[in-house]
Amino acid sequence: MLDDVVREIRKFGEKTKIIEKKIVVMFSGGKDSSLTLYMLKEAGFNVSALTFFHKWSWPEVLRWGMKFTKKLGVEHYLIDITEGLLKDAVGRKGPICVHCKRVMLKNAKWFALNNGFSYIAKGDNANDKIVGTLLDQCPGDIRLCEIPKIGIPIFRPLIRYKASEVEKLAEEAGIKPYRMYEHGRRKQWREGCPLQYIDEDKRITEKLMDLAFTVNYEVSKIARKHKVRVSVRVPSFEIMCWNCTEEVLSEVKKVIENFSRGTL
Structure with a gap:
């Protein structure tokens, strides 16, 4: 299954010509973003990893992610967003993830634009689709979203695959992220912060x-x-x-x- 998916992603990249461009993957060290980075690298894309962290990030997960990207042979950029998160979140009500994601996407956009990246890739899978969101209203193939409001095209190679399929693909690729054994906010295993x-x-x-x-x-x-x-x-x-x-x-x-x- 993994080989077929990698071939399909490469075919899509060649058709859209994004395989020729620089892509930065928003890499959390979780299963979805790790699989995204792995498959794009295997498919021949020009990819780098971008990890946002703050003083409350799990240190073990950060260390695992750094080892993973080193083994994969991709550039890995790390950005501390502690100051921005405090400025954006303190005084407001939760969930804090709403505020944090806004800070990360804004920083990812400017990092990409200022460092020669043409696309931002995310590890969203089919279970992450939300009715009404900008990314899920893209005309044509929702794997590639170029809505001007976002400011830079977003590439989501896993968006057609369910979480259960992503699980199988990651297992086939030998990807085993470090687990903190968090409860997560959903029954579907969703660690993070x-x-x-x-x-x-x-x-x-x-x-x-x-x-x-x-x-x-x-x-x-x-x-x-x-x-x-x-x-x-x-x-x-x-x-x-x-x-x-x-x-x-x-x-x-x-x-x-x-x-x-x-x-x-």
Whole structure:
């Protein structure tokens, strides 16, 4: 299946002539963006990786991503968006991902334009399509969106493939991203960032961002040990877990108690 998909992407690139252009992939280190980068490289595209991080990013995931791009042999640019995220998110209500994605896309656009890239590629799959969004209203093939409002064409090579298909393709390619064993905001495994666990009805503050990271970093150690998915919302300390046992819940509650007492 992987060989067929790579051939199809190369055929599309040759038809549209984007295979001749410089493309920067928004690379988070997750399965979708890793597979996107891998397949474009295999198909012969001129690709580089662009990773945005901030002081609350998972360090293990960042290190894994750097090793992955080095092995793949592609240029990898890293940009710290801590300052921009604080400016855009603090004082507003969540989910913080809405504010963060806006900061990342804006920075990706200007990075691409200022460094000779003609296209931005994203790892969106068919499960990410949302009715009414600009990218999903593109005329013609939605893999390539050139709506002027965005400012630079967006290439989404996986947008026709369901999450389950992406899973199989990544497995065939031998892509195994580092897992923090987060709960994610959907049942479909969607890791990314501890800031997503700030309670959505709360005003975002830097203190809450720090708390979301420190609590969930400790909880992730428990989750990895037991191979279950656990995260904790803050400041409510609501526990979210898939397939948790009483033992896991007891360990997580102990972490929360320590944070409440100020001992962690």
